[in-house]
Amino acid sequence: MKIAGILTIGNEILQGYTLDTNAQSISEELNKRNIKTTIHLSIPDDIFKIKEKVDKFIIKNYDYIFITGGLGPTHDDITKKALIELFETEIKFLSDRHTIISKKFNKVNLPKCQSEILAISNPLENSIGTALGMYFKFKKSEIIILPGVPIEMKSMLCSYLDDIKKIRKVTNNVITINTCGIYETKLYEKVKFFISKNDKHIFFSFLPSYEGVKIRLTALSDQANLNKTKNELVKILDDYAYGIDKVTLEEKVSNILINKNLNLSICESCTGGFISKSLTDISGSSKFFIGSVVAYNNLIKQKIVKIPKVTLDKYGAVSKQVSEKMALNISKIFKTNISIACTGISGPEGGTKEKPLGTVFISIYYLDKIKTKKFIFNVDRKSHRLMTKQASLYMLWRILKEI
Amino acid sequence: MKIAGILTIGNEILQGYTLDTNAQSISEELNKRNIKTTIHLSIPDDIFKIKEKVDKFIIKNYDYIFITGGLGPTHDDITKKALIELFETEIKFLSDRHTIISKKFNKVNLPKCQSEILAISNPLENSIGTALGMYFKFKKSEIIILPGVPIEMKSMLCSYLDDIKKIRKVTNNVITINTCGIYETKLYEKVKFFISKNDKHIFFSFLPSYEGVKIRLTALSDQANLNKTKNELVKILDDYAYGIDKVTLEEKVSNILINKNLNLSICESCTGGFISKSLTDISGSSKFFIGSVVAYNNLIKQKIVKIPKVTLDKYGAVSKQVSEKMALNISKIFKTNISIACTGISGPEGGTKEKPLGTVFISIYYLDKIKTKKFIFNVDRKSHRLMTKQASLYMLWRILKEI
Numbered sequence: 001m002k003i004a005g006i007l008t009i010g011n012e013i014l015q016g017y018t019l020d021t022n023a024q025s026i027s028e029e030l031n032k033r034n035i036k037t038t039i040h041l042s043i044p045d046d047i048f049k050i051k052e053k054v055d056k057f058i059i060k061n062y063d064y065i066f067i068t069g070g071l072g073p074t075h076d077d078i079t080k081k082a083l084i085e086l087f088e089t090e091i092k093f094l095s096d097r098h099t100i101i102s103k104k105f106n107k108v109n110l111p112k113c114q115s116e117i118l119a120i121s122n123p124l125e126n127s128i129g130t131a132l133g134m135y136f137k138f139k140k141s142e143i144i145i146l147p148g149v150p151i152e153m154k155s156m157l158c159s160y161l162d163d164i165k166k167i168r169k170v171t172n173n174v175i176t177i178n179t180c181g182i183y184e185t186k187l188y189e190k191v192k193f194f195i196s197k198n199d200k201h202i203f204f205s206f207l208p209s210y211e212g213v214k215i216r217l218t219a220l221s222d223q224a225n226l227n228k229t230k231n232e233l234v235k236i237l238d239d240y241a242y243g244i245d246k247v248t249l250e251e252k253v254s255n256i257l258i259n260k261n262l263n264l265s266i267c268e269s270c271t272g273g274f275i276s277k278s279l280t281d282i283s284g285s286s287k288f289f290i291g292s293v294v295a296y297n298n299l300i301k302q303k304i305v306k307i308p309k310v311t312l313d314k315y316g317a318v319s320k321q322v323s324e325k326m327a328l329n330i331s332k333i334f335k336t337n338i339s340i341a342c343t344g345i346s347g348p349e350g351g352t353k354e355k356p357l358g359t360v361f362i363s364i365y366y367l368d369k370i371k372t373k374k375f376i377f378n379v380d381r382k383s384h385r386l387m388t389k390q391a392s393l394y395m396l397w398r399i400l401k402e403i
Numbered sequence: 404m405k406i407a408g409i410l411t412i413g414n415e416i417l418q419g420y421t422l423d424t425n426a427q428s429i430s431e432e433l434n435k436r437n438i439k440t441t442i443h444l445s446i447p448d449d450i451f452k453i454k455e456k457v458d459k460f461i462i463k464n465y466d467y468i469f470i471t472g473g474l475g476p477t478h479d480d481i482t483k484k485a486l487i488e489l490f491e492t493e494i495k496f497l498s499d500r501h502t503i504i505s506k507k508f509n510k511v512n513l514p515k516c517q518s519e520i521l522a523i524s525n526p527l528e529n530s531i532g533t534a535l536g537m538y539f540k541f542k543k544s545e546i547i548i549l550p551g552v553p554i555e556m557k558s559m560l561c562s563y564l565d566d567i568k569k570i571r572k573v574t575n576n577v578i579t580i581n582t583c584g585i586y587e588t589k590l591y592e593k594v595k596f597f598i599s600k601n602d603k604h605i606f607f608s609f610l611p612s613y614e615g616v617k618i619r620l621t622a623l624s625d626q627a628n629l630n631k632t633k634n635e636l637v638k639i640l641d642d643y644a645y646g647i648d649k650v651t652l653e654e655k656v657s658n659i660l661i662n663k664n665l666n667l668s669i670c671e672s673c674t675g676g677f678i679s680k681s682l683t684d685i686s687g688s689s690k691f692f693i694g695s696v697v698a699y700n701n702l703i704k705q706k707i708v709k710i711p712k713v714t715l716d717k718y719g720a721v722s723k724q725v726s727e728k729m730a731l732n733i734s735k736i737f738k739t740n741i742s743i744a745c746t747g748i749s750g751p752e753g754g755t756k757e758k759p760l761g762t763v764f765i766s767i768y769y770l771d772k773i774k775t776k777k778f779i780f781n782v783d784r785k786s787h788r789l790m791t792k793q794a795s796l797y798m799l800w801r802i803l804k805e806i
Contacts, residue, residue: 012610014440015577016431017619021422023445028419037417038452042426042443049441072609107588149611151786174418185510188476206475207415208552216420266697272683273676276697280675283751283784291703293696294669294679300694300737304707334703348686381686383554 002035002063007053008042009069009079010148022068022146025154029161034170035064045070050082054143061140066157069148071131073111079145083118087138092119094132101130121145124160128152135160172245173219175230179240180212180249180394187213187240194236198229210383211249211390212242242397249393250278256400257288257338265334266292267305267326269317269343270360274389290334295326305329316355318343320372323361327372331365338400339365340392344375346384358384362392366399405438405466410456411445412472412482413551425471425549428557432564437573438467448473453485457546464543469560472551474534476514482548486521490541495522497535504533524548527563531555538563575648576622578633582643583615583652583797590616590643597639601632613786614652614793615645645800652796653681659803660691660741668737669695670708670729672720672746673763677792693737698729708732719758721746723775726764730775734768741803742768743795747778749787761787765795769802 006026012018023040030037043049050070057065070079084090098115102108110130117123117134124133124146131147133156144160146153161167179187184206195204201224207214215233219226234241242252257264266276276292279285295301298317302309307325315321326341344360351357356376363372373395377387409429415421426443433440446452453473460468473482487493501518505511513533520526520537527536527549534550536559547563549556564570582590587609598607604627610617618636622629637644646655660667669679679695682688698704701720705712710728718724729744747763754760759779766775776798780790 011621012608012619013427014430014443015434016427016429016440017434017577017579018610019422019424019427020443024416024419024422026419027417031418031420037419038447040417040423040443040445044441174420176420205415207421216415218414268676271680272688272692273671273679273695273697274683276676276699277674277680280677280697280699281785281788283749285675286699289675290700291697291707292676292699293707294676294683294694296679296683296689296695297693304694304696304736333707346686380554382684385684 004030004035004037004064004066005039005057005060005062006037006041006066007050007057007068008040008148009045009050009067010042011044013042013069014044021150022148022153025150026066026068026157029154029157030064031174032169032172033161033167034173035167038062045078047078047082047085050079051086054083054086058139058141058143063140063142065141065143067143067145068153071133071145071147073114073131077113080113080116080118083145087118087120089118089120091116094123097123097125097132105130118145124156124164126152126156127159128155133160135164173224173226175217175226176207176245177215177217177230177234177237177241178212178243178245178247179215179237180242180390181398182213182240184208184213187215187237191215191233191236194233202226202229210379210386212394239398239401242394249390249397250282253393253397253400254279254282254285254288256397258284260400260403262338262400263288263290263336264338264340265290265330265336266339267330267341268292268294269296269301269326269341270346271342271385271388271392272296274385275340275342275392278389278393290336292334293330301326305333318345318355318359318361320361320363320374323363324365324370324372327363327365327370337367338396340396341365342388342392344384344388346381346388348381360384360388360391362388362395364392364395364399366403371395371399407433407438407440407467407469408442408460408463408465409440409444409469410453410460410471411443411551412448412453412470413445414447416445416472417447424553425551425556428553429469429471429560432557432560433467434577435572435575436564436570437576438570441465448481450481450485450488453482454489457486457489461542461544461546466543466545468544468546469549470546471549471556474536474548474550476516476534480516483516483519483521486548490521490523492521492523494519497526500526500528500535508533521548527559527567529555529559530562531558536563538567576627576629578620578629579610579648580618580620580633580637580640580644581615581646581648581650582618582640583645583793584801585616585643587611587616590618590640594618594636594639597636605629605632613782613789615797642801642804645797652793652800653685656796656800656803657682657685657688657691659800661687663803663806665741665803666691666693666739668693668733668739668742670733670742670744671695671697672699672704672729672744673749674745674788674791674795675699677788678743678745678795681792681796693739696733696736704729708736721748721758721762721764723764723766723777726766727768727773727775730766730768730773740770741799743799744768745791745795747787747791749784749791751784763787763791763794765791765798767795767798767802769806774798774802 121134121136331339524537524539734742
């Protein structure tokens with residue numbers, strides 16, 4: 001198996017101003033092609049350090065060395081300068097390319113450096129921005145230099161891997177099972193015995209987050225039968241397992257709604273539009289999603305969603321009664337067969353003794369039936385909204401599966 | 404100035420399944436306290452590699468060495484094992500702590516390892532989860548070991564820095580100016596001359612994203628007058644500069660709405676709830692945000708937002724006329740003095756010759772006036788929604804400043 005090292009360059013990364021997503025993107029693409037990343041390293045815009053670290057990577061004989069960042073036109077971009085010194089080469093200006101790219105982006109004064117590469121390298125074209133990438137072989141390593149802007153980096157990486165090197169994606173040696181509705185400890189109890197029987201050829205890891213726990217199965221040898229084990233595990237996990245690999249609850253729910261020709265409306269309170277936003281992130285959501293009301297203020301609950309004032313006064317806005325009425329009424333007003341409603345206290349203020357901070361009611365209306373659940377998510381505001389969003393989609397998915 | 408090295412451990416990071424946010428969080432906190440991070444390193448769950456890299460960090464005399472990941476209860480958590488071997492120490496079980504934490508989290512069978520630390524270390528308590536952290540001095544380095552779950556890691560990190568080490572935050576030697584509504588090239592043109600006059604003591608860097616371009620000013624010497632330079636630059640940037648450091652457009656807009664005692668409603672189409680979601684991310688948004696309608700389907704635009712069918716038919720849903728009517732009507736229906744409306748084609752499908760993919764109309768209604776702008780954001784669906792969200796808030800901010 002070929003191995004790779006990734007070097008990301010930028011003061012802003014080390015200062016904590018910028019989250020480096022490039023190392024992850026590169027590893028992900030390499031992993032799909034059976035190339036193993038064994039190191040991520042981030043260093044500042046410092047000529048000496050860049051030279052030192054790239055040199056070390058070469059000594060370690062990585063098959064691939066990926067370098068990102070510091071190729072832009074501003075004065076802090078010094079990656080090329082460092083590499084010229086290290087590889088004792090010079091700059092090559094691609095004037096034809098410069099003319100073409102200046103025209104394409106309609107830039108009269110595009111800095112010359114945007115079309116300059118190391119003389120020993122091949123250019124790697126950028127279909128999105130102006131900075132050129134480059135690649136070349138040095139000793140045992142293939143060195144690939146890419147700009148730091150994530151979207152440009154990713155597109156150039158894929159064109160390098162797919163078009164230039166023709167490195168095909170392989171059948172995955174990793175499968176991830178996505179679960180929701182169950183905490184890590186309980187989940188681990190549930191599958192402990194199964195894992196202990198199967199951990200000779202497969203490595204199991206648990207990745208908890210506020211959207212659920214993922215169980216990752218990695219094949220350790222050719223004798224591992226990932227698919228079979230995955231299927232058995234999914235059976236044990238039952239309804240907690242909603243999807244495999246990158247499949248999200250949003251996608252699961254969308255697909256069922258489209259396939260069953262159902263339509264959906266939403267009435268959100270504490271989530272403030274988050275559920276609608278996350279479902280419309282998916283292209284094609286217009287096939288089932290009609291619309292929603294964010295009834296943040298109680299007057300909107302009354303006036304638009306037609307929750308009787310007496311109900312609000314008697315039970316409070318955060319109550320089973322109001323939540324159910326929200327779901328029921330939004331489906332009537334928006335004329336949909338399915339609806340989601342939620343009302344809760346995301347904080348940081350607003351908790352009471354009977355209804356502590358974190359309390360939330362979620363209702364799903366479906367084909368003249370209604371289901372409501374109460375949760376207390378004792379977490380910060382941001383996580384509370386995320387957990388409420390996810391719990392709503394999980395409840396909806398469970399129901400949609402059965403109808 | 405003290406320096407720090409950060410080591411994050413986890414196969415899932417190197418495989419590209421998990422985005423490592425811990426290195427950034429740690430650097431950010433250290434930066435606030437004038438401790439300079441000079442390296443981020445991620446390696447797999449591999450005893451040999453962990454030992455090798457921690458050893459190298461110690462040889463390099465980092466003042467602080469932060470290690471995260473691999474402290475959990477599952478079998479793939481081997482950080483402690485590696486460190487025990489490296490430091491030739493043993494495990495110490497804190498039984499009192501174990502009793503307390505089992506009770507607190509109501510867990511009968513909490514694994515013993517969750518209360519085990521290296522015998523040479525001090526425990527670092529976890530107020531959110533069950534895994535203990537630890538810290539100790541070794542040669543010239545202070546070594547701090549933290550769990551990989553970001554929210555636990557961050558809270559323990561801050562309690563280590565603030566409570567245990569009492570490392571105070573310092574006046575910042577970095578200021579960031581956040582801009583919107585202008586592309587990087589044009590922005591650079593605008594400030595190039597100013598920068599060239601001021602770059603002796605201050606380093607300027609440009610950080611573009613779909614939410615705008617940030618200009619970061621870093622003091623290079625004691626003679627740098629960051630605040631004065633920032634003020635001058637903000638003056639040149641005029642209305643493009645909306646905030647300093649972590650200030651978002653959401654916060655700016657919220658504060659003005661609250662201070663001027665105004666209230667807001669939103670009618671979203673292509674953004675599907677994103678604008679409402681991002682404003683309600685802020686706690687206290689209930690002081691000005693009344694609610695919104697996500698009119699995804701044209702029937703909702705007609706029936707709920709009362710856009711006449713003739714207007715929709717004549718001009719199309721993505722038009723200045725419909726956008727304005729959406730803003731106007733939502734403010735009437737929700738009885739607010741301000742409203743935002745947007746309607747556009749986020750893609751990947753739906754573009755026409757006259758209205759290409761990426762076209763979007765944004766309207767702001769304010770105190771009986773209305774302002775509409777047309778944009779063509781020629782980017783992918785996700786970025787289109789993000790740019791539309793940001794452009795809406797930027798338009799609103801510009802208007803709110805004047806009224």
